Amino acid sequence: MKRTLMLLLMMLLIIPGTALAHSKLDSAVPAQDSAVAESPALISMTYNTKIEKLSKFTVTNSAGDAIEIGEITVEGDTMSGSPAQALPNDTYNVTWTIIGADGHMVEGKYAFEVNAPAETDVPSAEPTAEPSPEATETASPTVEPSSAPDNNSTDTNSPAAEEDNDINPLFIIIGAIVVVIAVILIVRRRK
Numbered sequence: 001m002k003r004t005l006m007l008l009l010m011m012l013l014i015i016p017g018t019a020l021a022h023s024k025l026d027s028a029v030p031a032q033d034s035a036v037a038e039s040p041a042l043i044s045m046t047y048n049t050k051i052e053k054l055s056k057f058t059v060t061n062s063a064g065d066a067i068e069i070g071e072i073t074v075e076g077d078t079m080s081g082s083p084a085q086a087l088p089n090d091t092y093n094v095t096w097t098i099i100g101a102d103g104h105m106v107e108g109k110y111a112f113e114v115n116a117p118a119e120t121d122v123p124s125a126e127p128t129a130e131p132s133p134e135a136t137e138t139a140s141p142t143v144e145p146s147s148a149p150d151n152n153s154t155d156t157n158s159p160a161a162e163e164d165n166d167i168n169p170l171f172i173i174i175g176a177i178v179v180v181i182a183v184i185l186i187v188r189r190r191k
Contacts, residue, residue, distance in 0.1 A: 023049040023100030026077075030112040038116050039087040043069070044080035045096060055079050055098035062091045087114045 029044045030036045043059065053074045059067040068084035079098065095109040 022102065022104050022106050023047045023051060023098055024106070025096070025108055025110070028094070028110060028112075032110040033112065035113040035115045039083065039114055040112075042080055042082050043094060044078060045094070046078045047098060047100070048077070049101040050077050051079060051101070052099035055096070057081065057094055057096035059083065060093050060095070061087075067092065089114050089116055 024047065025032075025045055026048050027046045029042065030040050043057070045057065051074055055074050056072055057069070057079060059069055061067060067087065069081040070084055072079060072081040079096070091111055091113045093109055093111050095107070097105060097107045099105050
């Protein structure tokens with residue numbers, strides 16, 4: 001009886017750990033919630049574990065239209081594919097479905113924005129007046145702040161962060177059944 005009880009208690013300790021061991025997205029190119037200055041030639045996602053070849057992803061624009069992606073390749077822990085055409089300025093959603101090393105299917109999504117600068121007019125051939133020395137002294141180069149997120153920070157509102165907090169209800173049900181069985185066995189043993 002004690003062995004059975006110990007076995008049941010060990011299962012309770014192991015099951016929650018198994019539920020949290022699913023594969024998750026570690027990094028992406030373009031990065032999650034970033035704005036890039038040109039259309040990406042490659043969309044790539046790296047996970048914390050090796051993923052299976054059946055893993056896939058789709059890309060949609062802000063209107064929900066699917067973007068054609070060439071062949072999707074999976075190598076080790078990385079999945080990637082190239083857009084068939086250059087992406088115009090817009091917000092894009094990447095929805096991925098992977099099969100992790102543990103055999104479980106995991107889904108998630110993230111967004112990035114293409115914000116290429118508008119093309120400027122071709123400069124005219126007419127000579128222009130030289131800027132005054134005062135204007136050149138006050139002019140300073142502009143530096144655009146990087147909108148790429150820090151990979152070390154955790155955004156608790158992102159889908160990936162929410163996914164880490166999800167516990168599969170099946171594991172909760174199994175845990176509850178194990179507890180009920182343990183209580184029944186203890187009650188019977190005392191009688």
